[in-house]
Amino acid sequence: MKTKWIIGIIAAVILVIVGIALFDRSPDQAEAGLIKIGVVAPLTGDTAFLGEGVREAMLLAKEQLGDTEYQYELIFEDDQLDPKMTASATNKLIDIDGVDVLVSFSSGSGNVVAPIAERNEIVHLGIASDPNVANGFYNFIHWTPPAEEARVFVEELEKRNISRLGMIVPNQQGAVAVADAVKERLEGTDIEIVNEQTINAGDTDFRTAVNKAKDGNPEIYLLFAFTPELEILGRQMKEAGITTPLTSIEAFELTEERDLFEGYWYVNAAEPTNEFNQAFNSRTGKNQTLGAPNAYDIFNLVVSVTEDEPQRPTPKDIAEGLKDVENFNGALGNLSVGENDIILSPAAVRIIQNGQPVTIK
Amino acid sequence: MKGTLLQLVGVSVHYGGVKALDEASIEIGEGQIVALIGPNGAGKSTVIKSVFGLAPIQSGHILWHEKEIEPVSYKMVQQGVAYVPQGRQIFSNLTVQDNLEIGGVVIKDKKIMRSRIADVLDMFPDLKNKLSAKGRELSGGQQQMLALARGLITDPKVLMLDEPSLGLAPKIAKEVFEKIIEIKERRNTAILVVEHNIRPLLEVADRVFVLARGKVVIDEPNPKSLLEGARLERVFLGERIL
Amino acid sequence: MAYLAHLGILISIFVMLSMSLNLVVGYTGLLSVTHVAFFGIGAYATAILLTMTDIGFFTSVVVGIIAALTSSFLIGLILSKFDDDFYALASLGFNIIVFSIFLNLQSVTGGPFGISGIDRPELFGFIFTSNVSFLALTLIALVALYFLSHFIVNSSFGRVIKAIRDDEKALQIFGYRTHYYKLTIFMISAGMAAVAGSFFASYITFIDPSSFAATESVFILSMVILGGLADNKGAALGAATIILLPEFLRFVGMPSDIAAQMRQVIYGLLLIVLMIYRPQGFLGKYRL
Structure with a gap:
């Protein structure tokens, strides 16, 4: 009896989903002049603070919109950075919500969304470092690419006459991408990587790697770790008596324990405006x-491109419009879309002063 | 003289520092009911376990038809030795049919399996109507009958029963002993019985071995004689008799 | 339609996975948390072959099965010596090792970058691009695996593995070399998990190690427990429930700033309620 009851509930759930999917259609948005933007981001789980930041930023942009030709709706779906949830969220946004534009967060999610977007001819903008996310006519990336960060970083090393670099790199996609870009950039320079240690995200004891990192006597250590590994590494390096300066690409910007890195310079992705x-x-x-x-x-790029269209644009129109973007004034400075559909923004050199990041270049 | 089927010759089993069996020698002849009795901890169950490789033998030999054999369960089963363990150990979530078929590990031919099951059900007619019942649905007595039936599926030459009346009401225990006699008479199967329920066993046994502290202290070809006199009492009260 | 087909595909893939684990956990009573490793082996076999060679999807499935059978044979030899808690612990250890290989063997697996651009299957010139066509293919595979599993558990071999669950020691007394049976069922279930992995990789078109972490083994185990141990229909129901529940909750209207978090809370509560009122799962014959 209970079994039948439970099975009945499940069947009801399925019927509800079917019902919603088949019958719950929004008003014809083509006629309403409504542009729907679907956002797939981690709204729960360990990285929820990043997904929430994305959500808040887009809602902020929408709130700041004045009068526009078209209306804009934001629909957020959680994916917890889990590929199967990303695929579910994306399919739902396209098939049920009928979005015109998709936004994804992270290279992993971007790689899941990109082929779906391309197949369904929906514009997709990924906040991702992996250039593969931008494959196809409808896919774009908005990120300071690893190559740009590496360029600025190596320039800074040369400016400071640093010739021996130590690296501590976690086995994570974003970190490895930037590390590889740094290595590529260093080719042909006089700067040598005298020591490179790999750590695993999720570990809490890096003392072995820290001790090995002393070999080669680097002049500076490049740490790619993020919270909480970054802070643990910083403390364990101090405990090991390492007084050699530390630097990072992006990581120092995000830590809550900036006192560990007081006085150290680093490279960050493009710096947002004060506004x-x-x-x-x-x-x-x-x-x-x-x-x-x-x-x-x-959000603002999509609006800008859409508002330029004399009649309600299709996703294809929006994609074509995005490809022509040049010198757009964004939160990350002056933006242009490059050949490979990457929205370029310049990296910056910053320093931690009195616990706050300050731009020096 | 009937042939000797299974022998333990000077078998010693140690569990750490404890001697569970101390140079024990036991014989089971064709068609015999052999009783194995003794106080708690005497090593009775260890005798059976040593034959099936479930207890570590430090010294001594196991012989089958007077030839040494490795005491490993599947080899013993292949030779024709079956074991009905203490507590019956019916597979409670399998049906009676499944339990019977499980007993026939060495039977690959389905026709032979069907024929064996039919034979066994002939001896245990109460199980005929319960073939699709789960093991856990049977009473204690029915489970013991199923355990015996399962033990006979391979048509063994030697059947080793460990405490077959354990936990059963006296009436049911009597039925079990009657069944044991029936098995011997109909199939000429040699049966080694480990029991606490001494009197009914000694009434039917052809030979009895009495164990105390791991040693065989009495080897009696006339088991009924032990029912008189105080020999058994002295063993069970802990006094050595050699 | 595409969204429903998508749900159907995900459910089918995870039903395959759940059924495969059910053979080991449900029917044989071995608490294994390795299955996501074999899922990953199948997925990476397909991903690597489809992106780096001219080998097609269906051949890659066979390669994935062979890789899973081989690795499960090796690890199964070790695992079959263990019982109960030690079995679970050892299987978790294996899972961690395989995950580390996925993460660190960058030249082959792409390491943390994963592998993108995995093609959809192609058969006689037809490419299973749409969700509906891919669903049809997945259902065919699912039905085949369901019948395989059904045949196994209802055979004499199946009888023995169920008896292992009940009382392995007793079975050994009857002359069964139970470690061979445990090894065999472990290998069969690994092969099935690899098939699910191949379909997963080709459908999502991108894989990285995060989909095959040890925590995912717990996710699959929860499907088996929720659906009910030792019942293939239960395994299917458990997988469908766990996949559909969060999707259903996407449609429950809540303020956007708390929607995602509330869905997680509701999802967790529903699972707890289900386990309180039905601890053996929907159709289970045993408890874990």
């Missing part, structure tokens, strides 16, 4: 998170 920072802080009470300014810019 954006203040508006974001005012709305959320917090500093901007990784990818938030990118999300803000994506």
Whole structure:
């Protein structure tokens, strides 16, 4: 009896989904002049703080819209950075919500969304470092590419006459991408990687790697780790008596324990404008998170391109419009879309001063 | 003289520092009911376990038809030795039919399996109507009958029963002993019985071995004689008799 | 339609996985948490072959099965010596090893970058691009695996593995070399998990190690427990429930700033309620 009851509930759930899917159609958005933007981001789980930052930034951008020719709707779906949830969210946004534009967060999610978007001819903008996410006519990336960060980083090393570099790299996609870009950039220079250690995200004891990192006597250590590994590494390096300067690409920007890295310079993805920072802080009470300014810019880019169209644009029109973007004033500075559909934004050199990141270049 | 089927010759089994069996020698002849009795901890169950490789033998030999054999369960089963363990160990979530078929590991031919099951059900008619019942649905007595029936599926030459009346009401225990006699008479199967229920067993056994502290202290070809006198009492009260 | 087909595909893939684990956990009573490793082996076999060679999807499935059978044979030899908690622990260890290989063997697996651009299957010139066509293919595979599983559990071999669950020691007394049976069922289930992995890789078109972490083994185990141990229909129901519940909750209207979090809370509560009122799962014959 109970079994039948439970099976009945499941059947009802399935019927509800079917019913909603088949019968619950939104008003014809083509006629309403409504542009729907679907956002797939981690809204729960370990990286929820990043997904929430993306959400807040896009809502902020929407709130700041004045009068526009078209209306814009944002629909957020959680994917927890899990590929199967990303695929579910994307299919739902396209098939049920009928979005015109998709936004994804992270290279993993972007790689799942991109082929679906391309197949369904829906514009997709990924906040991702992997250039594969931008494959296809309808796919774009908005990120400071690893190559740009590496360029600025190596320039800074040369400027400071540093010739011996030590690297500590976690086995994570984003970190490895940037590390590879740095290595590529260093070819042909006088700067040598004298030591390279790999750590695993999720570990809490890096003392073995830290001790091995002393070999080669580097002049500076490049740490790619993020919270919490970054802080653990910083503390364990101090405990090991390492007084050699530390640097990072992006990581110092995101740590809550900036005192560990006081006085150290680093390279960050493009720096958001003060305007954006203040508006974001005012709305959320917090500093901007990784990818938030990118999300803000994506919304405004889509609006900008759409508003240029004399009649309600199709996703193809929006894609074509995006490819022509040049010198767009965004939260991350002056933006243009490159040949490979990557929205370029320049990297910046910053320093931690009195616990705050300060731009020096 | 009937042939000797299974022999333990000077078998010693140690569990750590404890001697569970101490140079024990036991014989089972064709068509015999052999009783194995003794106080708690005497090593009775260990005798059976050593034959099936479930207890570590430090010294001594196991012989089958007077030839040494490796005491490993599947080899013993292949030779024609079956074991009905203490507590019946029916597979409670399998049906009676499945339990019977499980007993026939060495039977690959389905026709032979069907024929064996039919034979066994002939001896245990109460199980005929319960073939699709799960093992857990049977009473204690029915489970013991199923365990015996399962033990006979391979048509063994030697059947080793460990405490077959354990946990059964006296009336049911009596039925079990009657069944044991029936098995011997109909199939000429040699049966080694480990039991606490001494009197009914000694009434039917052809030979009895009495164990105490791992040693065989009495080897009696006339088991009924032990029912008189105080020999057994002295063993069970702990006094050595050699 | 595409979204429903998508759900159908995901359910089919995870039903395959759930059924495969049910053979080991449900029917044989071995608490294994390795299955996501074999899922991953199948997925990576297909991903690597489809992106780096001219080998097609269907051949890659066979290669994935062979890889899973080989690795499960090796690890199964070790695992079959263990019982109960030690079996679970050892299987978890294997899972971690395989995950580390996926993560670190960058030249082959792409490491943390994963492998993108995995093609959809092609058969006689027809490419299973649409969700509906891919669903049809997945259902064919699912039905085949269902019948395989059904045949196994109802055969004399199946009788023995069920008896292992009940009382392995007793079975050994009857002359069964139970470690061979445990090894065999482990290998069969690994092969099935690899098939599910191949379909997963080709459908999602991108895989990375995060889909095959040890925590995913717990996810699959929860499908088996929820659906009910030792029942293939239960395994299917458990997989469908776990996949559909969060999807259903996407349609439950809530304020956007709390929607995602509330869905997680509701999802968790529903699972707890289900386990309180039905601890053996929907159609289960045993408890874990």
